[in-house]
Amino acid sequence: MTPEKTIEAPAQRHVWYPEREDITIYGVLAALSDPTRLEVVRTLAQCPERCPFEFLNVTSKQNLAHHFKVLREAGLIQARYEGRNKFVWLRRDIIDDMFPGLLDGLLHAADVSDPRPTAAT
Amino acid sequence: MTPEKTIEAPAQRHVWYPEREDITIYGVLAALSDPTRLEVVRTLAQCPERCPFEFLNVTSKQNLAHHFKVLREAGLIQARYEGRNKFVWLRRDIIDDMFPGLLDGLLHAADVSDPRPTAAT
Numbered sequence: 001m002t003p004e005k006t007i008e009a010p011a012q013r014h015v016w017y018p019e020r021e022d023i024t025i026y027g028v029l030a031a032l033s034d035p036t037r038l039e040v041v042r043t044l045a046q047c048p049e050r051c052p053f054e055f056l057n058v059t060s061k062q063n064l065a066h067h068f069k070v071l072r073e074a075g076l077i078q079a080r081y082e083g084r085n086k087f088v089w090l091r092r093d094i095i096d097d098m099f100p101g102l103l104d105g106l107l108h109a110a111d112v113s114d115p116r117p118t119a120a121t
Numbered sequence: 122m123t124p125e126k127t128i129e130a131p132a133q134r135h136v137w138y139p140e141r142e143d144i145t146i147y148g149v150l151a152a153l154s155d156p157t158r159l160e161v162v163r164t165l166a167q168c169p170e171r172c173p174f175e176f177l178n179v180t181s182k183q184n185l186a187h188h189f190k191v192l193r194e195a196g197l198i199q200a201r202y203e204g205r206n207k208f209v210w211l212r213r214d215i216i217d218d219m220f221p222g223l224l225d226g227l228l229h230a231a232d233v234s235d236p237r238p239t240a241a242t
Contacts, residue, residue: 033151098234105226105230113220
């Protein structure tokens with residue numbers, strides 16, 4: 001119901017993103033060792049980008065903000081703003097480059113051990 | 122220098138091992154999100170079994186006991202006693218069966234991102 005907006009982003013957000021040298025396999029594994037965060041990453045792996053509110057069926061808004069922060073600080077996700085809308089995506093390029101095979105193996109294992117009843121669309 | 126012994130194990134150890142249904146991908150990822158534990162698993166992945174003291178170059182005996190406990194409770198390792206000697210091994214069979222591709226992808230990624238200077242022998 002929200003009309004399309006072309007206004008500026010609400011404010012310049014000073015959000016920290018890790019540089020490549022700050023991203024570690026330990027941080028990535030720790031970030032993914034949580035059911036909600038793994039669920040978010042599994043969904044993001046299926047699509048170019050998503051609005052965070054699409055994950056509100058997974059957990060509360062407050063919890064979601066925390067989980068996105070953990071994923072962002074681990075180097076796993078990135079966000080952009082388009083007007084007042086926020087979009088997040090999986091930083092698959094850098095993770096696959098730094099840790100080749102990690103996400104593929106992990107996502108495959110997650111799919112086998114916990115098949116999704118319905119594909120997110 | 123220690124002569125071969127055929128005596129009984131020092132005492133029956135009541136050590137808890139998770140059943141298959143207790144093993145989760147979250148527990149496995151959390152266990153592997155630590156540098157020492159990932160190092161232990163990388164070494165165990167290269168050989169059938171190891172004596173724990175072989176890892177004393179990685180960390181102290183006390184720390185090692187903690188890390189082995191975390192790995193054991195996550196379902197990643199198992200131990201057996203032969204006389205007074207303890208041997209540990211990676212439970213690759215159950216992990217690969219439950220989470221196919223997980224360990225392969227993870228170990229490959231670890232090897233690429235942090236190549237081992239010398240192969241453990």
